[in-house]
Amino acid sequence: MRGLWTALTATARNSCQKETATNLLRRICTSGACQRASDEGQVQQNIFDRAVKRSQRDRAAALQAGDLDPLTDAVADNILDRLDDCRPSFPTIAVVGGATLPILTKLATSRHATGSVLVLDESPAMLRRTKLLVEKQASNVPWSQIHYIEADAEFLPLQEKSLDAVISCLSLHWVNDVPGAMAQMRRALKPDGLFLAAMWGGDTLHELRVALALAEQTLEGGVSQRMSPLAQVRDAGNLLTRAGYSIPSVDTDDVTVHYSSPMHLVRHLRAMGESNAATGRQPRLKQATWQAAESKYVEMFGAEDGSVPATFQAIYMTGWAPAPKQARPAPRGSATLSFEDLEKTLANESKGEAPKPSG
Amino acid sequence: MSTSTDESPVPQADSFNEDLLGFLCCPISKSLLRWDAAHSELICDQLKVAFPVVTGVPKLVPSDGRFLPEEST
Numbered sequence: 155m156r157g158l159w160t161a162l163t164a165t166a167r168n169s170c171q172k173e174t175a176t177n178l179l180r181r182i183c184t185s186g187a188c189q190r191a192s193d194e195g196q197v198q199q200n201i202f203d204r205a206v207k208r209s210q211r212d213r214a215a216a217l218q219a220g221d222l223d224p225l226t227d228a229v230a231d232n233i234l235d236r237l238d239d240c241r242p243s244f245p246t247i248a249v250v251g252g253a254t255l256p257i258l259t260k261l262a263t264s265r266h267a268t269g270s271v272l273v274l275d276e277s278p279a280m281l282r283r284t285k286l287l288v289e290k291q292a293s294n295v296p297w298s299q300i301h302y303i304e305a306d307a308e309f310l311p312l313q314e315k316s317l318d319a320v321i322s323c324l325s326l327h328w329v330n331d332v333p334g335a336m337a338q339m340r341r342a343l344k345p346d347g348l349f350l351a352a353m354w355g356g357d358t359l360h361e362l363r364v365a366l367a368l369a370e371q372t373l374e375g376g377v378s379q380r381m382s383p384l385a386q387v388r389d390a391g392n393l394l395t396r397a398g399y400s401i402p403s404v405d406t407d408d409v410t411v412h413y414s415s416p417m418h419l420v421r422h423l424r425a426m427g428e429s430n431a432a433t434g435r436q437p438r439l440k441q442a443t444w445q446a447a448e449s450k451y452v453e454m455f456g457a458e459d460g461s462v463p464a465t466f467q468a469i470y471m472t473g474w475a476p477a478p479k480q481a482r483p484a485p486r487g488s489a490t491l492s493f494e495d496l497e498k499t500l501a502n503e504s505k506g507e508a509p510k511p512s513g
Numbered sequence: 514m515s516t517s518t519d520e521s522p523v524p525q526a527d528s529f530n531e532d533l534l535g536f537l538c539c540p541i542s543k544s545l546l547r548w549d550a551a552h553s554e555l556i557c558d559q560l561k562v563a564f565p566v567v568t569g570v571p572k573l574v575p576s577d578g579r580f581l582p583e584e585s586t
């Protein structure tokens with residue numbers, strides 16, 4: 155076992171890019187396949203338990219009702235709006251799970267449904283559900299080929315320069331190594347290929363976070379990691395540049411959803427597969443603590459009509475795989491006019507157009 | 514990854530579409546995969562790891578792979 159592992163990591167180190175080798179090491183360390191890793195000081199702390207996330211998404215597939223979820227539906231709409239703003243068609247598209255179903259049903263009716271589409275999800279149950287519903291909704295699937303692949307976003311099994319677009323809808327916020335995953339997606343893109351992603355970030359569910367923290371503080375004398383950490387909006391731009399995308403752009407969209415009670419919110423989160431999967435989480439929440447959190451939530455954030463609002467902040471990221479003929483900023487110092495001249499010209503023009511009566 | 518060698522999946526009715534080989538690679542080494550129709554597996558020759566294909570769906574999550582025994586390659 156030891157020999158095999160050493161050979162494996164050595165091959166990975168030599169043959170693939172640095173981030174993948176690091177990922178591999180981390181995977182092997184955390185899966186307990188080989189304890190040697192920790193002796194060599196290679197252990198990196200994972201933020202999220204990917205195996206737990208996988209089973210949560212399996213559970214979510216069973217919990218989801220037949221209809222599309224309005225929240226993920228809205229996010230998918232926003233992502234595909236950005237796709238429509240771009241060039242005429244993307245023959246090969248990969249959809250990396252999260253919410254693959256709303257993306258696929260909308261993509262099927264768009265002009266981009268021409269070539270092949272690859273659906274990647276770590277959860278087999280979610281993949282089966284997506285397959286079933288896509289086949290049901292679009293009796294004649296518009297793509298010439300649609301493939302379903304069980305894959306982890308941290309370890310994308312996609313060949314270099316094989317795709318025209320990668321869409322990641324609400325999956326990146328559960329990835330331990332976000333820049334690594336985004337770099338793998340960039341590598342899978344052809345030059346000038348498009349990367350589109352949405353993830354929950356920033357202020358998402360801040361009401362629930364506050365209510366749980368207060369309840370725990372009061373009843374248990376301390377705060378534990380009840381909610382998974384999320385990326386902030388200011389990080390998103392850096393992530394795109396770090397992963398090597400050109401023309402990066404980031405924007406956010408705040409959605410407030412009103413629930414009848416905090417428990418309804420939790421059920422919705424479960425059905426979306428968005429339950430806490432942080433490695434440092436406490437396995438269970440005491441009933442008394444949850445009841446205290448519920449009443450805090452209603453007391454602090456409850457609306458007049460008796461509903462409880464929950465904020466969801468979607469961060470949208472767009473980037474392009476670098477290509478030689480892409481639009482890019484001119485190199486520093488290459489300008490032929492100075493801003494001072496421009497300012498003078500503009501000032502003169504405005505004077506000429508609208509001279510003051512007194513002058 | 515399991516090291517057991519005796520649990521090769523039975524080939525399923527839903528067959529694997531070999532066009533996918535144009536898109537897929539090993540999730541860890543990023544080298545090309547080889548399709549083994551007899552065992553319904555995708556094999557990374559570089560790492561000597563096999564990933565199962567069940568009802569036409571490749572299972573390429575690293576923990577689903579298995580090490581191939583040394584002599585069979």
